[in-house]
Amino acid sequence: HDVERARSIEELRRMAMRRIPNFCREYLEGGAEDEVTLRRNRSVFEGWAFLPRTLVDVTRRVRSVDLFGQPIASPFLIGPTGFNGMLTRRGDLALARAAAAAGIPFTLSNVSNTALEDIADKAGGRLWMQVYLYRSRRFVHDIAKRAERAGFEALIVTTDLPAYGNREWDARNFRSGARLTLRNLIDTACHPRWLCDVFLPDGMPRFRNLGDLLPPGKDHAAGASAILARELDPSLNWQDIAWLRDLWPGKLIVKGILDPHDAEQARHFGVDGVILSNHGGRQLDGAISPMEILPDVAALLKGHVAVLIDGGFRRGSDIVKARALGADAVLLGRATLYGLAAGGEKGAARAIHLLTQEVDRVLALLGCTDIRNLGPEVLRPVFNSIS
Numbered sequence: 576h577d578v579e580r581a582r583s584i585e586e587l588r589r590m591a592m593r594r595i596p597n598f599c600r601e602y603l604e605g606g607a608e609d610e611v612t613l614r615r616n617r618s619v620f621e622g623w624a625f626l627p628r629t630l631v632d633v634t635r636r637v638r639s640v641d642l643f644g645q646p647i648a649s650p651f652l653i654g655p656t657g658f659n660g661m662l663t664r665r666g667d668l669a670l671a672r673a674a675a676a677a678g679i680p681f682t683l684s685n686v687s688n689t690a691l692e693d694i695a696d697k698a699g700g701r702l703w704m705q706v707y708l709y710r711s712r713r714f715v716h717d718i719a720k721r722a723e724r725a726g727f728e729a730l731i732v733t734t735d736l737p738a739y740g741n742r743e744w745d746a747r748n749f750r751s752g753a754r755l756t757l758r759n760l761i762d763t764a765c766h767p768r769w770l771c772d773v774f775l776p777d778g779m780p781r782f783r784n785l786g787d788l789l790p791p792g793k794d795h796a797a798g799a800s801a802i803l804a805r806e807l808d809p810s811l812n813w814q815d816i817a818w819l820r821d822l823w824p825g826k827l828i829v830k831g832i833l834d835p836h837d838a839e840q841a842r843h844f845g846v847d848g849v850i851l852s853n854h855g856g857r858q859l860d861g862a863i864s865p866m867e868i869l870p871d872v873a874a875l876l877k878g879h880v881a882v883l884i885d886g887g888f889r890r891g892s893d894i895v896k897a898r899a900l901g902a903d904a905v906l907l908g909r910a911t912l913y914g915l916a917a918g919g920e921k922g923a924a925r926a927i928h929l930l931t932q933e934v935d936r937v938l939a940l941l942g943c944t945d946i947r948n949l950g951p952e953v954l955r956p957v958f959n960s961i962s
């Protein structure tokens with residue numbers, strides 16, 4: 576399939592779903608439990624309608640925004656997702672290169688299949704590193720030091736995993752190791768392009784940034800999930816953020832904020848940014864959507880701490896709505912992964928291109944010449960339409 580023919584993220588998603596086997600599809604698409612929050616992350620955008628201004632000269636339009644004192648080409652960046660190497664060969668590198676070419680930052684997950692040093696060497700661009708807080712603080716310390724040496728700009732600490740979310744597909748596919756059931760074998764054989772691209776050259780992709788957190792022989796995507804879940808530290812608390820603040824000289828960003836009190840705490844502990852996030856609906860099912868608390872958090876933090884957001888962004892109009900309600904920028908999760916799974920670096924670049932064009936077109940249709948001037952006055956809540 577030629578990704579250049581895809582006209583929307585949804586079309587890239589459909590291409591991706593045809594290309595990858597079922598256990599990859601479930602990993603990419605799945606949420607926790609009944610996926611109420613996963614669905615809410617999409618339907619929430621229908622709760623606001625635009626009030627476009629007309630007869631405005633929109634010949635010139637600015638869609639670039641400032642993030643930590645430097646411009647990014649579009650008001651979004653690539654968020655952290657693990658196992659990218661399972662979707663396409665060298666997935667992390669492909670995604671990082673597409674981001675660098677488009678002038679937007681890329682975040683590498685700590686459960687990734689490419690060493691962070693390789694990303695810095697071979698992709699360039701603005702790089703952010705994401706960590707979980709494992710019981711082994713030495714691991715967290717070491718990965719922060721490695722990222723610092725490699726020139727990463729920001730460290731994201733994801734705080735919404737004091738326990739692993741209840742993802743039934745995860746227990747089925749990844750907890751008990753690779754089970755080559757007949758059904759799995761047949762399904763995988765039916766996806767020869769994935770087989771030739773990912774599995775046959777290298778086998779199941781290995782984790783390259785976890786050091787000795789995983790025992791030898793267990794460091795691949797099929798076997799590690801249960802161990803990682805065990806290593807997560809349920810005692811993580813704000814003192815750990817103070818510890819990281821001392822340890823990490825670059826930008827420190829807390830990911831997984833869903834309550835304005837926590838946003839205030841983050842400011843108190845001297846972080847540079849927060850990411851409003853429910854982990855793409857993969858942790859607490861029934862949790863609120865980040866868009867619903869964005870106005871409150873923006874009111875508290877704007878001008879002091881960068882306000883970032885993720886969850887369900889699939890259209891340029893979604894991104895413009897978040898900007899209008901006070902977000903500095905949006906993190907993309909599945910949107911760019913669909914491109915990646917559909918066609919590697921080209922597919923990821925196509926996803927970024929489509930969203931860039933959509934943001935630009937929405938600005939024109941709104942009668943807005945500069946995205947930095949957008950405020951909540953372009954939106955009207957229409958809560959009756961949330962499905």
Ligand code: FNR
Binds near residue numbers: 616657685907
């Ligand atoms: C994630 N997410 C995630 N977050 C994180 O901090 N570290 C990680 O390793 C991962 N891994 C991961 C894998 C996959 C396949 C998905 C879909 C998500 C959560 C991610 O950063 C982000 O919060 C959500 O993906 C945002 O929602 P959307 O854009 O995917 O709807």
